Amino acid sequence: MFTGIVQGTAILINLVEKEDFRTHVMAMTGRLTQNLVVGASVAHNGCCLTVTNIRGNKVSFDLMEETLRLTNLGDLQVGDSVNIERAARFGDEIGGHAMSGHIMCTTDVVSVLESDNNYRIWFGLPKGYEKYVFEKGYIGIDGISLTVGEIENGCFCVNLIPETLERTVIGQRMIGSRINIEIDPQTQAIVDTVERVMAQNTALKS
Structure with missing residues (x-):
């Protein structure tokens, strides 16, 4: 679950095209990466994605063809920035409203x-x-x-x-x-x- 309170932005530094999906490598710094682990959920422009690899401040996410088609993440090019929100945790203040991370x-x-x-x-x-x-x-x-x-x-x-x-x-x-x-x-x-x-x-x- 997410709250719609964006915590910062990250820059797309590498884009790897694969069959029917692609990998985005994002430069994420500061608290955006604090205690971040592979498998964690992170919202990119409101779209929930899963962390697949972490190397320092370089964090990778895989995007299926459907995600690329239905959201603006498929329009991104290297150098573009996206809104980032880490998944909400129990006890966090809900400053916005409950959001699923599923773009409609x-x-x-x-x-x-x-x-x-x-x-x-x-x-x-x-x-x-x-x-x-x-x-x-x-x-x-x-x-x-x-x-x-x-x-x-x-x-x-x-x-x-x-x-x-x-x-x-x-x-x-x-x-x-x-x-x-x-x-x-x-x-x-x-x-x-x-x-x-x-x-x-x-x-x-x-």
């Missing part, structure tokens, strides 16, 4: 609005997932726990504080950038349950 879909940045006191990014509402996105609701953007600001014209926005821009890669996103989305699982469960109950009631009345 991707969407594109449609607008970036920057002013002296605000930084706002608009994204397209992912087709088929519109019903799970609510104003003031939680959403995972590249592994960052954020609150939905507004929804209009098939898009939604988030407002970013300087700390988030400093700690994560979201400030590097431009119009057209592909970002990973994880819908709040509690919201999804509630919406799906309500839909199922309403469908059953409709069937009983017909």
